[in-house]
Amino acid sequence: KHNFWGKQPVKQYDDEEKGVLEEGPIAHLRCVDDVRTEPFKLPEHYEWCTCDLNCSETADEVYNLLSRHYVEDYESMFRYHYPKDFLQWALCPPGYLPDWHVGIRVEATKRLVAFITGIPANIRLHDRNLQMAEVNFLCIHRELRSKRLAPLLIKEVTRRVHLKNVWQAVYTAGIMLPTPIATCHYWHRPLNPKKLIRVGFSELGLGMTMNQTIKHYRLPPNVITPGFRAMERRDVLAVTHLLQQYLLQFLVAPVLSEADVEHWLVPVSDVVATYVIEDVESGQITDFCSFYTLPSTILGNHKYKDIKAAYSFYHASTKTSLVELLNDLLIVAKCHGFDVFNVLDIMHNRSFLQELKFKLGDGELRYYLYNYRIKETLFPRDIGLLLL
Ligand code: EN5
The missing domain is CATH 3.40.630.30 (Gcn5-related N-acetyltransferase (GNAT))
Known part of the structure; x- marks a missing residue:
C-alpha cells in the first residue's frame, strides 16, 4: 500500500x-x-x-x-x-x-x-x-x-x-503514515466565540444561547499572577535554564542552547510572544509561557477573511501552576485580539484543558522519525517537542 x-x-x-x-x-x-x-x-x-x-x-x-x-x-x-x-x-x-x-x-x-x-x-x-x-x-x-x-x-x-x-x-503530519511515534490531538479555547460560530469553526453548545456562550468564555481584562510580564532579551539565560530543566521530563524533546532560546522565544511582533513570571521579591524568573501566531484563511466567507489563532509553544513552570500560567496567557491573547487559543495534548497540557475550557478539536497531529526506530508508541504526554 x-x-x-x-x-x-x-x-x-x-x-x-x-x-x-x-x-x-x-x-x-x-x-x-x-x-x-x-x-x-x-x-x-x-x-x-x-x-x-x-x-x-x-x-x-x-x-x-x-x-x-x-x-x-x-x-x-x-x-x-x-x-x-x-x-x-x-x-x-x-x-x-x-x-x-x-x-x-x-x-x-x-x-x-x-x-x-x-x-x-x-x-x-x-x-x-x-x-x-x-x-x-x-x-x-x-x-x-x-x-x-x-x-x-x-x-x-x-x-x-x-x-x-x-x-x-x-x-509531523495530520495523516497516518508508517509509523507514528505518537498521535496527538488539538484542543481549542474560544476567545471570540461569536466569530468562531459565525465562520463555522465551532457550534453553539446544546441548549446554549449565544449570550450564554459569550459569558461562559469571558475572561478578565488583566492578567492575574503578580510579576507576569513580556520576556525581554535580558531574560534569555534564565529562560534557557528553566526550559532545559523542564524538558528533561519528556522522552522526546529538543536540546536548546541560549542562542536557540533567543531565536525561538524572544518576542517578535505578530510571530511569537513569551511571558515570564518575575518573582516580586527576588527578581528571579520562576516560570514562563509562550505562543506563536498563525492565522487561518476562512475559505468562502465574505464577512470574515481569517481566524486569528494563537498556538501554545514552549513553557516551564516551577512556582506557578500551568492553570495559572495558561489562564494569564489566554487573557493576553484575548487582549491582543486573537479569536482562539490552540494547544496540543502534549507535555503536561492535559492538566489545564478542562479547567480553562478547552474543547477537543477534530484535528490530529502525528509525530514521526526518519531513520530511527523506537519500540513503543509514546503517549502525547511523553512529547516535549513542537514544530511550527
Ligand atoms: C505540518 N508539519 O485539522 C503538519 N485543525 O483540531 C500539519 N479544527 O482547527 C498538520 N473541520 O475542531 C496539521 N473546531 C494537522 C491539522 C490540520 C488543521 C486542522 C483542526 C484541529 C481544527 C477546528 C475547526 C474544524 C472545522 C471543520 C475544530 C471545533 C472546536 C470547537 C471549539 C469551541 C467549542 C466547540 C468545539
Missing part, C-alpha cells in the same frame, strides 16, 4: 511480527562520501531550486505558494496562512542551512510550484542526543498533485541533509 514509505528507513507497520525490534538507527554506517552528489531526476519541464528566505522576492514566492496550497482541515473550511515574517523566523534559526529550503520551479517560467524544508535541531530521544533535521512545509501546487513530486521532494531534502552528515529527521 505504501509504495514510497514502505521502502524508506522508517518504522514499518509489520516490524513487530517480523521480529524487528531493536531501538536506534535503521540504515546504519553511512558516510557523507557515499551520498549521491547529483539531485534526483525531476519530470521534464521542472527544475530544483534553493529558496533563500532572506531574499524578499523568494520569501514572497514561498508565502504565496503556501497561502494558496498548504494544509487545510479535513473539510476544507480553513487553510493555514503563514505570514512572510513568520516563515523567515521559522526557517532561519541559528545554524540553519539555506540548502535545506528546497523548491521545484517550472523550467520555462521559473514559477515556484512545490516546496519542502529542513532546519537543524538537536533532539533527545530517551537518553540519546541526536543531530536531526526538522522537516516541515511540504507543499505541492494543487494542480500538480499525483505527479509523485512529494517522494522526490522528500528524497531530495534527505539527500541534502545527508550531505551535512545528519542522518535522522523528525516531522
Whole structure:
C-alpha cells in the first residue's frame, strides 16, 4: 500500500511480527562520501531550486505558494496562512542551512510550484542526543498533485541533509503514515466565540444561547499572577535554564542552547510572544509561557477573511501552576485580539484543558522519525517537542 514509505528507513507497520525490534538507527554506517552528489531526476519541464528566505522576492514566492496550497482541515473550511515574517523566523534559526529550503520551479517560467524544508535541531530521544533535521512545509501546487513530486521532494531534502552528515529527521503530519511515534490531538479555547460560530469553526453548545456562550468564555481584562510580564532579551539565560530543566521530563524533546532560546522565544511582533513570571521579591524568573501566531484563511466567507489563532509553544513552570500560567496567557491573547487559543495534548497540557475550557478539536497531529526506530508508541504526554 505504501509504495514510497514502505521502502524508506522508517518504522514499518509489520516490524513487530517480523521480529524487528531493536531501538536506534535503521540504515546504519553511512558516510557523507557515499551520498549521491547529483539531485534526483525531476519530470521534464521542472527544475530544483534553493529558496533563500532572506531574499524578499523568494520569501514572497514561498508565502504565496503556501497561502494558496498548504494544509487545510479535513473539510476544507480553513487553510493555514503563514505570514512572510513568520516563515523567515521559522526557517532561519541559528545554524540553519539555506540548502535545506528546497523548491521545484517550472523550467520555462521559473514559477515556484512545490516546496519542502529542513532546519537543524538537536533532539533527545530517551537518553540519546541526536543531530536531526526538522522537516516541515511540504507543499505541492494543487494542480500538480499525483505527479509523485512529494517522494522526490522528500528524497531530495534527505539527500541534502545527508550531505551535512545528519542522518535522522523528525516531522509531523495530520495523516497516518508508517509509523507514528505518537498521535496527538488539538484542543481549542474560544476567545471570540461569536466569530468562531459565525465562520463555522465551532457550534453553539446544546441548549446554549449565544449570550450564554459569550459569558461562559469571558475572561478578565488583566492578567492575574503578580510579576507576569513580556520576556525581554535580558531574560534569555534564565529562560534557557528553566526550559532545559523542564524538558528533561519528556522522552522526546529538543536540546536548546541560549542562542536557540533567543531565536525561538524572544518576542517578535505578530510571530511569537513569551511571558515570564518575575518573582516580586527576588527578581528571579520562576516560570514562563509562550505562543506563536498563525492565522487561518476562512475559505468562502465574505464577512470574515481569517481566524486569528494563537498556538501554545514552549513553557516551564516551577512556582506557578500551568492553570495559572495558561489562564494569564489566554487573557493576553484575548487582549491582543486573537479569536482562539490552540494547544496540543502534549507535555503536561492535559492538566489545564478542562479547567480553562478547552474543547477537543477534530484535528490530529502525528509525530514521526526518519531513520530511527523506537519500540513503543509514546503517549502525547511523553512529547516535549513542537514544530511550527
Ligand atoms: C505540518 N508539519 O485539522 C503538519 N485543525 O483540531 C500539519 N479544527 O482547527 C498538520 N473541520 O475542531 C496539521 N473546531 C494537522 C491539522 C490540520 C488543521 C486542522 C483542526 C484541529 C481544527 C477546528 C475547526 C474544524 C472545522 C471543520 C475544530 C471545533 C472546536 C470547537 C471549539 C469551541 C467549542 C466547540 C468545539
